[in-house]
Amino acid sequence: MCSLFFSPDQKRFLLPAMFTILFLTGCAGHKAASLDASSITTVANRAADWQLAHMESFDYVRTFRDHTENSYGWIQGAFFVGLNRWAEQTNNPRYLQVLVVKGEANKWKLGDKSWHADDQVIGFTYAAVAARMNNPAFIRPTQKVFKEILANRATHNLEYQSDTTGQGEATCQRRWCWCDALFMAPPVWAAVGKLTADPAYLNYVDEEYQVAIDYLLDKQEHLFYRDGRFFEHRSKNNKKIFWSRGNGWVFAGLPLLIEQIPANDPRKQKYENLFKIMASSLVKLQQPNGFWPSSLLDKDEFSVPETSGTGFMTFGLAWGINNGLLARADYLSAITAGWKGLATAVDANGKLGWVQQVGASPEKILPEDTQLYGVGALLLAASEVSHLQ
Numbered sequence: 537m538c539s540l541f542f543s544p545d546q547k548r549f550l551l552p553a554m555f556t557i558l559f560l561t562g563c564a565g566h567k568a569a570s571l572d573a574s575s576i577t578t579v580a581n582r583a584a585d586w587q588l589a590h591m592e593s594f595d596y597v598r599t600f601r602d603h604t605e606n607s608y609g610w611i612q613g614a615f616f617v618g619l620n621r622w623a624e625q626t627n628n629p630r631y632l633q634v635l636v637v638k639g640e641a642n643k644w645k646l647g648d649k650s651w652h653a654d655d656q657v658i659g660f661t662y663a664a665v666a667a668r669m670n671n672p673a674f675i676r677p678t679q680k681v682f683k684e685i686l687a688n689r690a691t692h693n694l695e696y697q698s699d700t701t702g703q704g705e706a707t708c709q710r711r712w713c714w715c716d717a718l719f720m721a722p723p724v725w726a727a728v729g730k731l732t733a734d735p736a737y738l739n740y741v742d743e744e745y746q747v748a749i750d751y752l753l754d755k756q757e758h759l760f761y762r763d764g765r766f767f768e769h770r771s772k773n774n775k776k777i778f779w780s781r782g783n784g785w786v787f788a789g790l791p792l793l794i795e796q797i798p799a800n801d802p803r804k805q806k807y808e809n810l811f812k813i814m815a816s817s818l819v820k821l822q823q824p825n826g827f828w829p830s831s832l833l834d835k836d837e838f839s840v841p842e843t844s845g846t847g848f849m850t851f852g853l854a855w856g857i858n859n860g861l862l863a864r865a866d867y868l869s870a871i872t873a874g875w876k877g878l879a880t881a882v883d884a885n886g887k888l889g890w891v892q893q894v895g896a897s898p899e900k901i902l903p904e905d906t907q908l909y910g911v912g913a914l915l916l917a918a919s920e921v922s923h924l925q
Contacts, residue, residue: 571872573922579879580622580918586886587615587911588634596887598905600894608647610720611894611908613657617792618912618919620664625919632668639665644674650681651710653717656724660792663727675728682728686736694751696763706763712748714896715760715782719789726796741793742803749810754778758817759832760786762896771898775834779898783832784848787814788916791855808861815856818849819870826877827890831898840901841890843881847913850874854920868924875921878914888914 590596594604604611616638623631644662647655659678666674694713696706712718722741729737752760759778761767766777790811797804821832828849829835830842854871856862881889891910892901 571875571921571924575879576875576918576922577626579882580915580922581628582886583882583888583911583914584619584622584631584886586888587908596906598893598902603894604908606647607642608645608655608658610654610657610716613654613661613720615908615912616661617657618915620661621919622915624664624668625922635661635665636669639674643677645677646681649705651685652705653709653712653721656681657720659724660727663724663731666731667727672731675731678724678728679732682725682737682740686740689740694747694764696765712744713751714763715748715752716762716785718745718748718760719785719792723789723792723796726793730796730798738797738801738803745807757833758813759783766897771831771834771837773834773836775831775837777834777897778832779896780828780830780832780842780845781848781892782896783814783818784828784845784852784913787811787818787852788848788913790814791852791859811852811856812861815853815862815867819853819867822849822870822873824873826873826875828874829898830892830901834898838898838900840903841877841881842892842901843878843888843890844892844907844910844913846874847878847910847917850878851913851916851920854917854924858920858923871921871924875917878917882914 594601597604600611603609606612616635619631620635622628623635639662642658646659649655656678659675662674662678666672690710692708692711694708694711696708696713706713709717712721722745725737725741729735729741751764754761754776757776757778760783761777762779762782769777771777790807794804794807794811797807818828818832821835822828823835825841827841827843827846830838830845850871853862853867853874857864857867857871878888883889888906888911889903890901891905891907892899893905893907
């Protein structure tokens, strides 16, 4: 384990260099992909170490580099969700220490737009560290924000209107009017509720999540539209547009939420049922190469691999088997193909490729494209696939 002794202010400025040190002291070697736990660990550690070693400069990111640099934002937040789970599953002291360093560097605060789901996801890592270290101080800034939201609840509809703020947000985004938000916010709210034993947080989740289901879930396909703009849009082949990563956000977010809900809470079954319905739909859309197409119902529009959606789908399916919600006989082959596809996209240095860049719909993907949330998805997948043996 790397022992790191810096003041909080020093950690803020030295965090990128510390990531590089952690990488250099523990980089895993290359190994062929398989479903044995050792090989999965090799691939996942290699990907995690590459990403941690590249937290100082993001010149490898093709688009939205400024968003990537945001230490509180959803791009980094989603990566740390995956790293946190992988660190917990493997009890890796280096990665566990990185999570503490991240929280201290951020002073355990959410992003500037703390009312926005994207700026809340980093709070999931804070809550996980608070639970492990039995230190509720780590979630107090998040609690403060959430109490303000509860005291001034938004009640507008979820219609996705054009930006009127000048800051790039749709006017509906004080609520969960786009499906990505169902990964970014509900697990954080539920985790804070679990840590504080305050039912107000989970009550809020359940009420707002139900509004999102009623609005965004297609009742025939059992898939989520990214937002209301896509209800009538069609792909070039006249198919409904269901974005792989968008549905991946929802599908991966459900396990994170379900785990925070008490076993005796009758609402837990609602989310388990939604999870099973989505799993049944998603497994039918996987391609022979193990990847899910970026446009789920139009595999021909963008026929190349896409790893972020595939990582989230693979995580969810494996979690379903491990937690008794999905039948192993029905889903194991999809998980096996999904993981092997993901592993082939991690190069010898640990860089994950074929990650669709920041967007709101299926788009063109290049082999060298990578992003932190894609690595987060891969680490989530590894955390569950490695426990299938």
